[in-house]
Amino acid sequence: MSRIQAFVLQARPFGESHRLAVLFAREEGVRRVIAHGAAKPQHPLFAATQVMTEGSFLFRRSGQGLGSVEQGETVRAFAALHENPDLLGYGLAAAELLIRVVGDDEQMALRIRMLYQPFALFLQRLSEGSAPGIAVAALILKVAPYSGIALPLICARCHEALQESRDVSILSGGLLCAKCALLPDEQHAWHLSEGASRVLCALIATPFEQIGRVSVRPDTEREVVDVLHALMAEQSGISLRALAVAIATDPRFMRP
């Protein structure tokens, strides 16, 4: 048995009184566990195993397969996310991102614990009202070295260094310079608005930890998160169902 600190990425009922949960632990990375008794409202694990909650758990590892937790308490509840289903949707999208990047790879499940602090920072930004799509976009870029995508400020065709770029080639897997954007086989590249291009290039150039509170127009936010999502889907095969749902149901993106 060991004491771990972890975020609850996913949780669902298991039998009458338990929950199956995916934890993201500072010490252990991503782990699938049975939380014993957690489905009973009077049980201390009931609150501690709500999604997006950070808890402190008594964790029992198993050789293969599921670990288990029998005791735990809430460290941080991120109440703002539970009061706003739209925000919670973006949190679930980020959780799906981590789970998909890990897949069945035991090495990756452990390696990804390096993202514990960034994920905590992401949830804090969501709770504090930073544009949620931009917060997810920044996290996608932070996770990029683990998910196999790369998005440097370099033209994906001619490798020229870029200050800015308004064209993203999903097929070539990156930004394009103005010249390469005119190539006939790049005619399907995404041509970003000036605002979205500025935000995307700033996100790439700024270390994740130094990104401040971002407020942008909703259509700009949507362009940035959509283009990164499409790029990740093409390059690493990771397309996030929860992100598609969060965007489709976000009232800010609905046309009157």
Ligand SMILES: [Zn+2]
């Ligand atoms: Zn070029």
